[in-house]
Amino acid sequence: MDDSTKTGVLNALAHASIDRRRLLRSAGMLGLSAALAGRFGMDPALAADFDWKKHAGTKLSILMTGDENDHRALADMLPKFTEETGMEMEITSPALGALIEKTLQNLKADKSSFELIEYLGFLTTQQVGGGYYEQLNAYIDDPSKTPPDWDIADFLPPAMANVGIFDMATGTVGQGKDIYGIPGLHSGSVIYFYRKDLFDAAGLKPAATWDEFKAAAEKLNSDDVAGCSFIGANDFSLAAVDWYTRFITTGGKLMTGSPKEKNFMPQVNSPEGIGALQMLIDLLPYAPKNVTKYGFAENVDGFSTGKIAQMIFWSTIAGPILNGENSMVADKTGTGPVPAKPGETPRAIQGGWGVAIPKNADPAKKDAAWLALTWMTSKDFNKYEVEKYQIDASRTSAFTDPDLVAKLPYLPDALKAASTAEIIPTSLIPEFFQLNDMMNVEFNAALIGQQDAKTACEKVQKQWEDALRKAGHLA
Structure with missing residues (x-):
């Protein structure tokens, strides 16, 4: 979230009758100074005749x-x-x-x-x-x-x-x-889930980089446990979670320009875009055999029954892995920030x-x-x-x-x-789901071996440019 967006949140909160102490707390969460937040302080609301x-x-x-x-x-x-x-x-x-x-x-x-x-x-x-x-x-x-x-x-x-x-x-x-x-x-x-017991037994630390994630997947992979998993199906989160997280944490910037200025240009076929998809392709030997058909349920069930060593996932979807009533590995599972390229900040989609x-x-x-x-x-x-x-x-x-x-x-x-977390730029236009669908079709085709990462990303780039021009976001 950039400073102008943070200031916008404070403006909105300040106009919503919260007291100065709580406003300052929100400012701290946003990384803004108390002096800036103090400009928006207001008196607390009274209970009045609330019923x-x-x-x-x-x-x-x-x-x-x-x-x-x-x-x-x-x-x-x-x-x-x-x-x-x-x-x-x-x-x-x-x-x-x-x-x-x-x-x-x-x-x-x-x-x-x-x-x-x-x-x-x-x-x-x-x-x-x-x-x-x-x-x-x-x-x-x-x-x-x-x-x-x-x-x-x-x-x-x-x-x-x-x-x-x-x-x-x-x-x-x-x-x-x-x-x-x-x-x-x-x-x-999105956060990182990993099997503490397997990592400890192998003398590994939780992956902080994508290279470490792949190395751990290779070392931990066995007939009984997949070294890693991900959303591999033609599914919303193939692009929004597994590709996008790798993309932005290796330096990728999804869009340049602005829809209002009609120069909203995608960067799907950038080196970072192609590289993020290639990372997933390179993990296939260490993932579940049918991972190209995996969505939410398959990954959560697989991890909960001890068949997956690590993955990045929506914390609200995979949270039950940490619940002993639903999971065989609740006490063996650790979590942490998603991996990132050295020098990049771990972060994912909002x-x-x-x-x-x-x-x-x-x-x-x-x-x-x-x-x-x-x-x-x-x-x-x-x-x-x-x-x-x-x-x-x-x-x-x-x-x-x-x-x-x-x-x-x-x-x-x-x-x-x-x-x-970052608001994905394509959600700032009404065509978000249309663009996401295009990406998932081509990325899944690459995972099942119908095309390479470069071809898939170039196809998505062209489809996105055509759709953005048709919608008036790109001249």
């Missing part, structure tokens, strides 16, 4: 992901939600493709069937930037509508920048003071979701929807979902909770990754 049961009897509906356990955590807590608020909530939770389609249908309709919608940060530009969601500043600033202990400064600033803050005038994510979504029900990034109120939702239910939104993004709820499902937190307090850290020791590494 959890102000909208008792209201029935609400939420459209959300059915792929990442968010819906399970919310369903578990619905009885408590009804007890504490007097409201009822109906959950609709399709898989990602159907979710995106259903979301756009509702946002573009005369009236949304849902009072709350959960959306991927990769779609902030498309959905928030499209003007489909209510601006939330007035709700946040009103102590009669927002719980006094909700604590907006506790949300991870990169998550707020990714899904919450948007400058409509410039079409820029993470800039300005206007808030349209709240991070939730989880955020997060992930996570936001929740917002559609502009075309029933006006009579919008205040109730906001109340429900604060309830499901509270500290208590965030702690529950992390503990029960190892879903990555959206709040600093959940990542740092002593009881949770004792039970789930990967959380400090996950927090560091989430705090340093």
